[in-house]
Amino acid sequence: MPKTKKSNTGYRTAVQMFFLVFVTLLTINYTLEKTGSAIPFFSVASIHAICPFGGVVSIYQFITTGSFVQKIHESSFILMFASLILAVGFGPVICGWVCPLGTFQEYIGKLGRKIFGSRYNQFIPQLLDRYLRYLRYGVLIMVLYITATTTKLIFQDVDPYYALFNFWSEEVALSALVVLGITIVLSFFVERPWCKYACPYGAVLGIFNLFRIFKIRRSPSTCINCKKCDKSCPMNITVSSGEKVINHQCISCMKCTSEISCPVAGTVEFSTKGEKTA
Amino acid sequence: MKMKPSILSLIIFLVIFGTVGVTAALDLWKTTNTKQPAQYQSGELAGQNNPADIRGSYTFADINKAFGIPIEDLGKAFGVKDSNQYAAFQCKQLETIYAPLAAQGKEVGTGSVRLFVALYKGLPIALDDGTYLPKSAVEILLGKGSLSPEQIDFIQKHSVETP
Numbered sequence: 001m002p003k004t005k006k007s008n009t010g011y012r013t014a015v016q017m018f019f020l021v022f023v024t025l026l027t028i029n030y031t032l033e034k035t036g037s038a039i040p041f042f043s044v045a046s047i048h049a050i051c052p053f054g055g056v057v058s059i060y061q062f063i064t065t066g067s068f069v070q071k072i073h074e075s076s077f078i079l080m081f082a083s084l085i086l087a088v089g090f091g092p093v094i095c096g097w098v099c100p101l102g103t104f105q106e107y108i109g110k111l112g113r114k115i116f117g118s119r120y121n122q123f124i125p126q127l128l129d130r131y132l133r134y135l136r137y138g139v140l141i142m143v144l145y146i147t148a149t150t151t152k153l154i155f156q157d158v159d160p161y162y163a164l165f166n167f168w169s170e171e172v173a174l175s176a177l178v179v180l181g182i183t184i185v186l187s188f189f190v191e192r193p194w195c196k197y198a199c200p201y202g203a204v205l206g207i208f209n210l211f212r213i214f215k216i217r218r219s220p221s222t223c224i225n226c227k228k229c230d231k232s233c234p235m236n237i238t239v240s241s242g243e244k245v246i247n248h249q250c251i252s253c254m255k256c257t258s259e260i261s262c263p264v265a266g267t268v269e270f271s272t273k274g275e276k277t278a
Numbered sequence: 279m280k281m282k283p284s285i286l287s288l289i290i291f292l293v294i295f296g297t298v299g300v301t302a303a304l305d306l307w308k309t310t311n312t313k314q315p316a317q318y319q320s321g322e323l324a325g326q327n328n329p330a331d332i333r334g335s336y337t338f339a340d341i342n343k344a345f346g347i348p349i350e351d352l353g354k355a356f357g358v359k360d361s362n363q364y365a366a367f368q369c370k371q372l373e374t375i376y377a378p379l380a381a382q383g384k385e386v387g388t389g390s391v392r393l394f395v396a397l398y399k400g401l402p403i404a405l406d407d408g409t410y411l412p413k414s415a416v417e418i419l420l421g422k423g424s425l426s427p428e429q430i431d432f433i434q435k436h437s438v439e440t441p
């Protein structure tokens with residue numbers, strides 16, 4: 001059995017860390033700028049200005065009035081397009097590689113895994129979990145509807161991402177801090193609870209999993225059924241049950257692939273259709 | 279074609295920062311508000327600034343520039359105590375001044391500035407029941423004498439004292 005060298009795990013961590021530090025510095029700088037002591041040569045932008053979901057919630061207003069929802073700027077629209085380009089090609093890489101809230105939950109999850117061992121990320125009964133995964137589409141529809149009718153960035157009041165990077169600011173609503181607190185607590189038991197059950201932007205990007213160009217593909221002929229791919233998946237997707245993963249929850253983290261978890265080279269690959277696995 | 283984590287990392291950086299770079303070069307990348315409200319798209323007001331698009335971050339100086347309303351009128355209307363602060367006063371600061379009224383469901387904030395500007399300029403605006411104006415603003419508007427009976431009735435019923 002050809003073994004793979006597991007030297008590829010560090011790339012995603014590096015990208016995640018880069019964006020976590022970058023967004024943290026950006027938001028700190030935004031606060032410092034108000035007191036006239038911003039970090040020299042570093043960008044100043046609010047967290048809303050660099051959130052691609054701001055572009056999504058502004059679409060209706062932009063089409064009808066040519067303006068953006070309160071606190072949203074051209075940059076959110078531009079980042080929305082960049083993340084859509086990535087999603088068409090590779091699925092929700094923004095969730096799995098870039099989003100600092102996803103990274104934050106993942107690192108709390110590492111503590112949860114230490115505490116609960118193999119029970120971690122397995123607490124919610126499968127049937128209930130399956131239905132709960134569609135909750136985020138309800139959240140998405142609600143957020144889009146309320147934003148379109150009020151023209152306000154209403155989601156800010158429950159957004160744990162905003163709360164995490166602005167918890168020191170008076171502008172953070174108590175409700176957002178509560179949602180952040182719940183997300184932190186749940187992260188000890190479930191991997192990426194916000195992403196799985198509530199994130200409206202994850203819901204948008206998840207749709208691209210149904211037709212993205214690069215997919216997770218498995219070769220049944222070389223698969224040894226060790227189920228390592230299933231166990232490694234943070235989103236509890238049963239990778240070993242088919243020849244390719246078409247699941248709205250996949251975050252393209254590549255943990256299941258032969259590059260990382262699968263012990264057989266060329267058996268689980270992130271590839272285009274024409275590519276033969278093993 | 280197989281994708282490796284190393285290549286995907288590169289693609290992510292290239293797409294995100296490439297898009298930012300290209301749009302910045304084309305002067306499309308903006309992370310702050312231009313303080314230029316949207317304009318009416320159609321009808322006889324087409325091309326005029328629309329007060330409904332005034333944001334909380336707009337200062338009274340921005341509003342003066344966009345709508346030609348004297349800064350003095352804005353400062354007095356909304357009960358800003360220090361006249362040196364009129365120009366730099368941001369609409370969202372009203373929420374702090376009038377916070378005690380918000381608990382009674384009477385909101386004086388950016389919506390009130392939108393209402394004041396629209397009525398001052400004789401521009402159309404939806405009268406929202408939750409939006410209130412300080413008495414000083416009502417007096418300025420009534421003094422202009424250009425309101426409809428319905429608007430007069432609304433602002434008289436939706437006026438509050440400045441705390």
Ligand code: SF4
Pocket residue numbers: 216232233234235236237239245249250251252253254255256257
């Ligand atoms: S482990 Fe595989 S199937 Fe699971 S989210 Fe990551 S890429 Fe998708």
